[in-house]
Amino acid sequence: MKAAAYCRRRMPFGKPGLQHGLSFIACHRVWSALRTMIVLLGATAALHAFAQFRSTQWTADSGLPQNIIRGLVQTPDGYLWIATLNGVARFDGVRFTIFDKSNSPGITANRFSSMVAGANGDLWLYSESGAIIRYHHGVFRTLGTTEGIAAHSARAITGDGKGHVWLLENGTIFQWRESSGRFEPIPRENGIPYQPLNWDGTGFWGTSGQQLYTFSHGDYSVHIVPKEFPLASIDKVAVGADGAIWLALPDGRFARLFNDKWEAYSKPIETTFQSQARASWKARIDNHLDRTLLFPSLGEQRAIRYNVIIDDDEHNIWVGSEGQGLFRVQRQTIYVYSTDKGLAGANVYPVLYDRHGDMWIGTWPAGLTQYHDGTFKTYTLKDGLPGLVTSLADDSSNNLWIGTHDGLAVLSQGQLRKPHNQPRDLRVIQVIYRARDGSLLLGTQSGVQTFSVSRKVGGFSLEPGPKLSIGDARVIVEDRHGDIWLGGYSGLTKMHNGVLTHWTELDGLPSNSIRSIYEDAEGVLWVGTYDGGLGRFADGKWTHYNTKNGLFDNGVFQILEDEHDNLWMSSNRGIFSVDKKQLNDVAAGRRNSVITISYGRSDGMLNVECNGGLWPAGAKDKEGKLWFPTQEGVAVVDPRSVRKNEKPPRVSIESTMVDHVSMDLEKPIVVKPGQSGVEILYTALSFSKPEQLTFRYMMDGLDSAWEYVGYRRTAYFSHMSPGNYVFHVMAANSDGVWSATQSSVIIRVLPPFYLTNWFIAIVLGLSLLMMYAIWSYRIRRFKQRAATQQAFSQQLMASQENERRRISADLHDSLGQRLVVIKNLTHFLSRPKAATLSEEEWKQMFEEISTEVSLAIEETRNISYNLRPFQLDRLGLSKAIEALVRSVSGATGIDFSTSIDNIDDSFPEELRINFYRIVQESLNNIVKHSHATRAEVHIEKRGRDVMLSIRDNGVGIGPDQKGFTPGKGGFGLTGIRERATLLGGAVKLHSQSSSGTLLTIEFHRGK
Secondary structure (H helix, E strand, O other), X not given: OOOOEOOOOOOOOOOOOOOOOOOOOOOOOOOOHHHHHHHHHHHHXXXXXXXXXXXXXXXXXXXXXXXXXXXXXXXXXXXXXXXXXXXXXXXXXXXXXXXXXXXXXXXXXXXXXXXXXXXXXXEEEEEXXXXXXXXXXXXXXXXXXXXXXXXXXXXXEEEOOOOOXXXXXXXXXXXXXXXXXXXEEOOOXXXXXXXXXXXXXXXXXXXXXXXXXXXXXXXXXEEEOOOOXXXXXXXXXXXXXXXXEXXXXXXXOXXXXXXXXXXXXXXXXXXXXXXXXXXXXXXXXXXOOOEEEEEEEOOEEXXXXXXXXXXXXXXXXXXXXXXXXXXXXXXXXXXXXXXXXXXXXXXXXXXXXXXXXXXXXXXXOOEEEEEEOOEEEXXXXXXXXXXXXXXXXXXXXXXXXXXXXXXEEEEEOOEEEOOEOOOOOOOOOOEXXXXXXXXXXEEXXXXXXXXXXXXXXXXXXXXXXXXXXXXXXXXXXXXXXXXEEEEEOOEEEEEXXXXXXXXXXXXXXXXXXXXXXXXXXXXXXXEEEOOOOEEEEEOOXXXXXXXXXXXXXXXXXXXXXXXXXXXXXXXXXXXXXXXXXXXXXXXOOOOOOOOEEEEOHHHOOOOOOEXXXXXXXXXXXXXXXXXXXXXXXXXXXXXXXXXXXXXXXXXXXXXXXXXXXXXXXXXXXXXXXOOOXXXXXXXXXXXXXXXXXXXXXXXXXXXXXXXXXXXXXXXXXXXXXXXXXEEEEEEEOOOOOEOOOOEEEEEEEOXXXXXXXXXXXXXXXXXXXXXXXXXXXXXXXXXXXXXXXXXXXXXXXXXXXXXXXXXXXXXXXXXXXXXXXXXXXXXXXXXXXHHHOOHHHHHHHHHHHHHHHHHHHHHHHHHHHHHXXXXXXXXXXXXXXHHHHHHHHHHHOOEEEEEEOOOXXXXXXXXXXXXXXXXXXXXHHHHHHHOOOEEEEEEEEEOOEEEEEEEEOOOOOOHHHOOOOOOOOOOHHHHHHHHHHHOOXXXXXXXXXXXXXXXXXXXXXXX
């Protein structure tokens, strides 16, 4: 009698199966078939010890909205959604994003009772207030009459995990029809009203007499209930994923229908978890039908009261608890033995696997523990142990050599003794090595002391041998050729036939602080350091590996190799492994980096800090398990049980912001002018070890290669140039598997208006126009200057011609006439008639000749002065100008004042006449045009520059007089400008009718 064909079984209940107990079988070493059988049983028990699980918990303190979880769904995009009594959260394994009434308009209530998955990544949530909220295409919406239901009238919701969803309203079951966008009722069977099943989100139930009707995850069934369980008085019914029916009886008992058989219980019962991989898991059901998950964890049974359990796509179990938050349960990769398992102490240092299959564990401060066939035996100070165990070694005679903080001890035939003749100064022994020749090497902080060992009654006797002064020694190993390798704080040393060869950082060693040495089957030497990473030595060449080229940590305290050629190493941050082929490929130049797989608390370690520096710092047993000492127990990992996560993580861009303002992810990011900061939050979905996901991104248009950013989940960009960009991001899981696809977002940086094409076109056009205007102006100026120069040349030629005419006229009309007069007078005096002249006439004649000669001389001087003032050559430029001013002042009556610095050396000699003529022409202009009564001449020397200013209080220069007529021997203002330009001067003329004229010329004479 099935009303629907949809059935999905997800709950952790199943058919009864074999119980796999967790126990170690204690046995003693015997040489018989019995011993072999017991060893095999012990190995089987040890294997079961590794079938442990570890839980990781998140609560409200970790970011959950609330600790009571009523729904868990993993959507197709990989996110985990958690419904709580205070909102719903989206989880990527690291960060919670909370959606509730305060930040999501479509959510009208925060107290969610259940949540089921719909089609295509939809979520359906039911709140305590009776609201149905759908999450569809990234938007929450509360449904109502439009969708076929009354507001806040629902009582429960369920789904089949295939996209089909049903709800319960007023005792009637409704199914969501995507085609109509409505909930449509399913006809009742005999009009039976339904109510919610006890386990939220699982379905509905109803009764008719002793017939029980259930509708669970789309599976409809009818069962006849015995009269001893009266349905009329039952108010709690549940259906498990295995089909079992559970009833809470009114008398405090509860009943179960399983395999067509009803049974009643008065005490909680445990059912086997429905999974072969988790055969040791159980679920406990009590009389209130409350469920508790039970699973082995850290050697004990862990219990979590839960409401919902799901299995994600990486086979992690997620448990939504009742008040304890969210749990992730994973297979425990690493098993830890500590004091609760039988170790003498929790802080472990040397770990040795002896020749007979026993593991020896040196603990601080309690003593030495022997692990033999699943049992532990401890030796302490009471048993004769001298002090804290610092090193261990065994020999072929079944003797265990123990280094301590107080010398050496030997465990032989169950008895602890100190060897005879042990040096008193032999204290902290960091490493013990028994050589092939039977000699004993003890490494200390000051070097290596050798001893020969002899067996005597009551123990061993030591005879000191040579001491190797190599400095601190913490590890000693022998290679296949019989050479001894020693390491410590002083670097690496090789002893070959008694000859020592030493390496330090200067010789290529990764670090001088050596912690471990290992030779592999190919003869390659691997050297672990405290702070320099891993070194590979082969064919005389060193190769370094550290965090820069992929190593998990720069500390390598021990190196152990598994059967798959992986090197396992311990460090302060945990245990990690690397494929040796990758290491060799880096050495050969075939790749640049390695992929490291790390293990820590999430894998079962109680404390990730491993110990080293005391040898041996770890061991491999005959089953291939690797034992590493830590600050809290010895961590044991079985590489055969380690499963690589081959599933690529799904990378997602969660949000984008521009200047801290959120942007729409469905559209390209647009950065407007004035905005500068772009922030992109991304993540990847892989729940096995989400904290170890690594990322790389690239911005097309900005980056030429991928940028590896490690664990960072945010990218920042600022002040990007205008243009179009595409941001790509990828992720790799903890096993180095990269995401199959990229997540991308387009970014468009808009240019400011002054960088837009239209503005640039306008500016370019205006620039061309301006250039044309400047070009035209310069052409005009050039033409004007050419015209001015031509006019100046014409004026110069005209002036020269006028000067010639004037000189010619002066010579002819004045000087020439006087010379003629003198000639005539002297000619007259030379004639006989002159003898008749009286003495008075002779005297008068000579006076006339003298007067004419004087006048001729004066006129000659004037002509010479006009050609070139003689004062320039005799007195210098400054004095010549002073003389000129005095001459003009005396001739015109204008009151001149002067302030003239010595500028004789400011101009070359051939150019001084130009400066003089400028002053002369300016004074001529004052005399002819200004009608001034006062004037001043100021010449100031400023370094090598010269400032000339000439001011008068005359009538000023009108606009039509700016090119006034040049004076005698001058060229007017044009001549002044041309002469000033020749001297490197700039002319400024300021004239007002009320205040006269100011002529200023600045002469820049250079450096």
